[in-house]
Amino acid sequence: xxxxxxxxxxxxxxxxxxxxxxxxxxxxxxxxxxxxxxxxxxxxxxxxxxxxxxxxxxxxxxxxxxxxxxxxxxxxxxxxxxxxxxxxxxxxxxxxxxxxxxxxxxxxxxxxxxxxxxxxxxxxxxxxxxxxxxxxxxxxxxxxxxxxxxxxxxxxxxxxxxxxxxxxxxxxxxxxxxxxxxxxxxxxxxxxxxxxxxxxxxxxxxxxxxxxxxxxxxxxxxxxxxxxxxxxxxxxxxxxxxxxxxxxxxxxxxxxxxxxxxxxxxxxxxxxxxxxxxxxxxxxxxxxxxxxxxxxxxxxxxxxxxxxxxxxxxxxxxxxxxxxxxxxxxxxxxxxxxxxxxxxxxxxxxxxxxxxxxxxxxxxxxxxxxxxxxxxxxxxxxxxxxxx
Numbered sequence: 223x224x225x226x227x228x229x230x231x232x233x234x235x236x237x238x239x240x241x242x243x244x245x246x247x248x249x250x251x252x253x254x255x256x257x258x259x260x261x262x263x264x265x266x267x268x269x270x271x272x273x274x275x276x277x278x279x280x281x282x283x284x285x286x287x288x289x290x291x292x293x294x295x296x297x298x299x300x301x302x303x304x305x306x307x308x309x310x311x312x313x314x315x316x317x318x319x320x321x322x323x324x325x326x327x328x329x330x331x332x333x334x335x336x337x338x339x340x341x342x343x344x345x346x347x348x349x350x351x352x353x354x355x356x357x358x359x360x361x362x363x364x365x366x367x368x369x370x371x372x373x374x375x376x377x378x379x380x381x382x383x384x385x386x387x388x389x390x391x392x393x394x395x396x397x398x399x400x401x402x403x404x405x406x407x408x409x410x411x412x413x414x415x416x417x418x419x420x421x422x423x424x425x426x427x428x429x430x431x432x433x434x435x436x437x438x439x440x441x442x443x444x445x446x447x448x449x450x451x452x453x454x455x456x457x458x459x460x461x462x463x464x465x466x467x468x469x470x471x472x473x474x475x476x477x478x479x480x481x482x483x484x485x486x487x488x489x490x491x492x493x494x495x496x497x498x499x500x501x502x503x504x505x506x507x508x509x510x511x512x513x514x515x516x517x518x519x520x521x522x523x524x525x526x527x528x529x530x531x532x533x534x535x536x537x538x539x540x541x542x543x544x545x546x547x548x549x550x551x552x553x554x555x556x557x558x559x560x561x562x563x564x565x566x567x568x569x570x571x572x573x574x575x576x577x578x579x580x581x582x583x584x585x586x587x588x589x590x591x592x593x594x595x596x597x598x599x600x601x602x603x604x605x606x607x608x609x610x
Contacts, residue, residue, distance in 0.1 A: 236264040245344035275452070311502050320515050320527035325483050328466040329449035330400050330448050340508065343489055345449035345471035346564035348375060348394070349440055355604040357440040361389065361450060361472070368428075377425040380494050383452035383472045396453045398429070401446075406462040412447035415439055465523045474501045519543070531589035553595045554587065 324340055325333025350360040362375040381389040400420040402410050416439060418430040431439060442448065455470035469477055474495045481487030490505035511518050514525035516536065529537075535544050558565040558574065566570055580594035599605045 251490065257528070260349040275495065313502060314504050316389060316504050317504050317506045318523070318525045319508050320511045320518055322481075322486055322510040323484055324481070324508075326462075326466045327469040327477065327481070328406070328462045329446040329451065330404055330409055331462050331466065332409055333569050334448060340487065340489065341446065341449060342473065343475035344469055344473045344477060345451060346381070346473045347445070347448035348443040348450070349448060351441065351444040355441075357437075357444055360444075360449075361394075362427075362443070365436075365440070367434060371431040371434050373429040373431055373436050374422070375427045375429070378496065379425050381472055382494070383450075383455070383470055384476045385452050385455050385469075385470050386493050387452045387454040389450060389472050390424050391427045392424075392451050394427045395421050395449060397420050397450050398427075400451075400456075405464070412442040412445060412475075413439060472496075475505065478505065486510065531587075531591055534591070535589070547591055553598075553600075 245293040279379040321336070321339070322336045323334055326337065327340065329341055329345055346361050347364075348362045349357040352358050361378055361381060363378050364376045366374055368374055375394070377391060377394065381391075383389060387393065398413065398416065401407055401413055402416060402419075415432045415435065416429050417432055420430075422428055429439065439551065442579050450472055451465070452472075455468070456465050459465035459468065467480070472560070474492060474497070476492040478488040478490045484505070486509045488505060488507045491501045491503070495501060509524070511524070511527060515524070515529060516533045518524040519527045534545065534547075537545060547576060556574075556578065558571055560566055560571070580596070584592045584594045593601065597607065597610050601608075
């Protein structure tokens with residue numbers, strides 16, 4: 223299945239391009255990934271999860287809430303097409319991945335954006351988002367908007383969580399309720415338009431929306447808000463923190479052993495996954511590198527790392543590495559606090575926004591690998607409006 227490919231064996235690699243966007247522990251501002259030799263499958267910045275490279279923990283936003291004052295959008299991570307044939311995929315391989323900037327493995331408790339590089343393999347979502355930004359079936363095989371602004375989801379009937387718990391309408395209601403009402407949830411805004419959720423039958427769920435605008439909700443159901451965890455495992459854990467240490471989802475991979483926040487963790491292919499063709503690797507060993515990514519790659523300790531623009535010039539042209547760049551949906555931002563003078567003055571915010579030389583800043587910061595940003599999405603995004 224095409225969309226699944228990007229969420230499993232390939233997307234793991236793409237997520238290495240997120241390094242400096244996630245956590246801010248390192249001064250490295252990653253704009254590309256490299257993989258030693260040519261043996262490791264090439265990477266992709268699939269549309270399902272942003273493969274971003276801009277500094278800072280916050281995704282693309284605009285300054286002051288009036289005129290965007292952003293700089294250097296669309297940084298350049300490594301991207302390339304998926305393997306063209308099954309012969310190119312080593313399903314017994316364990317990828318060594320030079321990033322693990324993870325605080326929590328409970329989807330409702332977001333710590334840093336790049337946690338999704340581990341969350342997506344562990345937790346299938348209700349829908350998936352294709353490379354054009356459109357929702358496609360995943361755990362929800364279909365959906366329709368009924369009279370009364372009810373978004374009705376029809377679920378797959380052949381899915382179980384890694385602990386054997388069935389993934390049915392009751393489990394989906396449990397998960398959506400957690401997003402909206404659990405005190406530990408910090409992602410409830412992703413489902414702001416959902417007023418209530420109810421099971422219609424064993425595999426049908428109704429979401430009561432505030433309006434007939436279902437697209438934002440569907441998009442969120444392809445993100446953390448749509449990641450399904452096992453109700454049984456959560457009940458046994460007793461808390462979000464305890465569940466995070468031994469997470470149980472319904473994705474193509476499961477957590478392997480214990481993991482240490484921002485240090486290391488491993489995932490392995492889950493037995494009995496409903497779409498085994500999506501399991502392109504035996505697993506991934508994640509290790510956080512903050513300063514010496516290039517040396518780790520050169521020493522053969524890692525298969526994939528994230529690199530700063532300066533490092534790219536060092537290895538560019540070296541046939542021992544695969545180095546590919548492409549646009550992302552993340553940008554470096556300048557944010558003004560509207561509650562503090564003089565930024566509480568609209569005219570001041572507008573003046574600063576107009577004064578920023580975005581092209582020069584983007585060119586210098588990213589050594590020609592980025593583009594100036596005038597809106598919260600890059601020029602390659604389906605939502606980009608050239609008139610702005």
